[in-house]
Amino acid sequence: MEFILASGSIRRQELLERLGIDFQILVSQFDESSVPYKGDPESYVETLALKKAENILNDKTRNSFILGADTVVCVKGKILGKPENREDAFSMMKSLQDNAHEVYSGLALIHESDGICETASIRTSVQFSPMTDEEITQYLDKNEWQDKAGAYGIQGSAGLFIEGIEGDYYNVMGLPLNTLYKILKKHQIIM
C-alpha cells in the first residue's frame, strides 16, 4: 500500500506523521485560482482538496492512496487567502481581532484503481481577543504572517490572542486529524 500526500505544507506533513503511516510527498501543482468561490466554503475546500489530489494522478499513482487538503479562513462571509504583503496582512489582522471567524479544511482521499473518492470538510470557529494597532504591528514584526491563510498560524505567536476555539484545533493548523483518522480507519489504511 502506497500513500501520497499531495501537499508541500510542512505542518500537514508533521501532522500526518502522527498517524503513524508511511507516506511520500508529491506537491500538487494545481492552480487554486482556477476555482471560483461561490459562497459555500465547505464545498469550496472539498473541491480544492479533490483537485489537488487529482492533479498528481497518473499511470504510476493510480494504484496509490492520494490525500489532498485545503484550508481557508472565512470572516464575515469573505475568504481570506494568504496575504500579498505586510499591508494586506495588517488589514487581515484588523478584521480578525475582537471577532470570531471560521476556518474550513477540506480533505480528499482518492484511489483511482479501487474507485475510492472520499471528501470531507470540517469547520472550526476561532475567537480573537481585541488587539491594538501596536499589538498587530508587534505581531507582524515576527514575520509569521507570510504564507499563511488569514495571516496567522494558531500554533505560533498569534495563539496568545486567541481566546478560544470551537472544534478541532488541528483543523485550524491545516489537517483535521480526528476526521482523517476515521477515514483512514474506514479504508483500513490504519488498523
Add this chain to the structure above:
Amino acid sequence: MEFILASGSIRRQELLERLGIDFQILVSQFDESSVPYKGDPESYVETLALKKAENILNDKTRNSFILGADTVVCVKGKILGKPENREDAFSMMKSLQDNAHEVYSGLALIHESDGICETASIRTSVQFSPMTDEEITQYLDKNEWQDKAGAYGIQGSAGLFIEGIEGDYYNVMGLPLNTLYKILKKHQIIM
C-alpha cells in the same frame, strides 16, 4: 524585574517562552494532596496554583513576580489526577472515550512586596471520539499516559481521538496563554 515560574512542567516552560519574557524556574515542593477537593474545580485549581506560588516565597523572592499553575481533568464531577499505573490509565481512558469532559487550569501571579496577588481559572471542554479497547491499548503502548492528568496530553497521539474542544487549547496543555497574556499586560510585565 524578575519573573519566576513555580512549575517543573516542560510544557508550561515552553508555553511561557512564547510570551517572550525572561524567567527562571523554581519548582514548587507544595504537597497537592494537602488540599481536599470540595466539588468546585475552579476554586480548587486557583487554590493549588496559589499554594504552589506561595511555596517558593522567601526573602529572596519577595521582590519577584511568581507564577503558579495547576491543571485538572474533570469528568462526571470527578477529578482525574495522574494515573498510578497502566490499569489506572486504561480506566481513565475508558471514562473519557465517547464523552465530553472539562479541563480546568488555575493561574496565580504574586508579587509579595508590591502586594500583588491575582488568580484566575479557565475551563475548556474536550470531546473524545469513541475508542475501542484495542485502540485504548494501542494508545497506552505509546507510554504517553505517564505523568499526565487524565492520562493524556492533547498535543500527543491522544489528539487523534479528540473531535473538538470549546475554549483555549493551551489551557488543556497546562497554561492558558490568552488569559496569562492579559494578566501580564495588566501588570506591565509585557508591553
